[in-house]
Amino acid sequence: MLARLAATATAAAALALPVAVAVPAAAQPVTPGTVTATRPLPPEHLIPGSASGTAISYRTLGPHDRPALSTGAVFVPSGEPPPGGWPVISWAHGAVGIADSCAPTVSGRIGGPYLGRWLSQGYAIVATDYVGLGTDGLHPYLDGRSEAHAVIDMVRAARAVEPSLSDRWITLGQSQGGLAAMVAATLAETHAPELDYRGTIALGVPSNIENLAALGGPLFPPLPLEGTTVFIAYALAGLRATDPGVDVDSYLSDRGKAVLTQVEELCYAEAADTIGSTSIGELFSRQVDEPLLRELREMLAVPVRGYDRPLFVGQGLFDTIVPSPLTFKLVADLALAGQKFTFRTYPQGHLETMLASEPEANEFARKVLTR
Template structure:
């Protein structure tokens, strides 16, 4: 299938809405019929991964130019402790008639916004960067589906950089979107930047095994925070300021996420009062707000003891280590050489490890900083994805 195909008549907006309503109503009815009778209110029973719970119109600030009937879905996926959990996400369908076979899908994994509900992209205003980046995919003839990730806009706290749950949310977002949007093809790719690059790699690692009914073709990951499991154990009291943009805020989100995913680990024992306070605030503040609150606090001031013991080292590796083997579709990895948010050596090492392990990876370097390099990569990554489709 190619992106440019002979158009077919697309269902009218009214017809599409009735279909979506019917599907969601049926899903809710099934859940209601299978729920045990109870006197007090109880959560709806979990559906299969990708099962849609509700469909809403996106807020105006979360809409994209070039898309029609943009909607926010709430759907079932997997949470950071391995049980069923709800996520929300947006569906953007290009204007105009759909091609034969439906719009191929980009499942977008967003960069760091925070872990509080107010930081969920589909619940508020999306960034100018995301508008430009996602608008390019819409203009290229791709539908875009964009998970918020578990805990962002849904119950619980988002486990930042928890690879398995973020990757599955990216995959299940495709399932959910196709369940209520008949114009979407089963053919899809995972695309992510920064935190989303990390999520896209995890989605890529198990896409064909986890969702064999879909036609997964490959993944794009730029500015990916890989190899952090080798850096965190170096942390401890007096850890020097390395000049990395936003490091205390990122560290607070990771520590908070580890506490969510691994309640058996006494994470607070590693924190000073300053660090514990910043981690608590990380659950309430979006990234730019947390960064401002952190001020001149350094990571060394946040830690009361070294992070290099076996307990923490093992836990952090299981939490966020990006696999470097086991991919069965092509990968594109890109990174900005002057990136001070996710330093270039981290992305270069990821690409080198993938290549050394015989994975089908394309690696490109760009002259721009963290977000700028992602925009610079667009001509390369859109060509890469079009070749896959």
């Protein structure tokens, strides 16, 4: 509990640094994308090559489309913007944890050289933290709609504080962010019709997890994968906090309850070290049933329809975090649903695929943002 309070205090103190925009709480409209506060990022938190970096607090929609607050950052390239402004890439990050201290705008781990290379090509980068990372409440990890709304509304918020940004934008997501990016692709045109959404790049997308959820219970088979117990614990902890109508604890063993309490305060690397070899089965005291399964399906399902703009999906063949067979099923379902998309595989692991895909992802972005 002390660690949780300290992390919250750290995030609050960070947002209390020199504020350029601060709207009194009583006057704040609830329109998604409305900016509630800004602050300049310290130099050590900037993406390499940024002319400037600004942290933003903004309105969006959280679990079950309830009004919520998110934070994020906007980075502008050096030089003069092109006619119409800098085209925008809305970056959706992978798993970092669910504690406030894990939020990229708090930790400063926003994107590094990878996003710097995108910035150097003349794109502005806007990067959401997602709901509950650095804001009130616990982050609803892998809640696709919540994360997608944060990705979309981050573009709105960034354009409100940075007039050099174009209304042309794409979303780029990896791992957890790949899920966010794909759900955002199906919501972008209806949720933010005033923006010119052009397409999505989704890498290492965790999909079809909801189809495995029915196996959840003490006899869940061991998986030869990395980090799976931590990711499941993050998702259950987020669901427990954001939807108290589902009695998540009633499904958990004593070990499971202890693990969920631990991961609420630990970023990913610490959580993986702390949980150690705990299996998914050890989290549960009984088999999951329909009340929990229904919520997990709503959270985790990747849509297989609704992609009206270009879509690029990349997957590592040797990925031990998001295994390729689940992605093969996803792309088969997309094809059967009549969706048009580009699918590429790489003989790489999870993070390595993000780097290996750069040439093709860069070409995809150039085509959709300059047409």
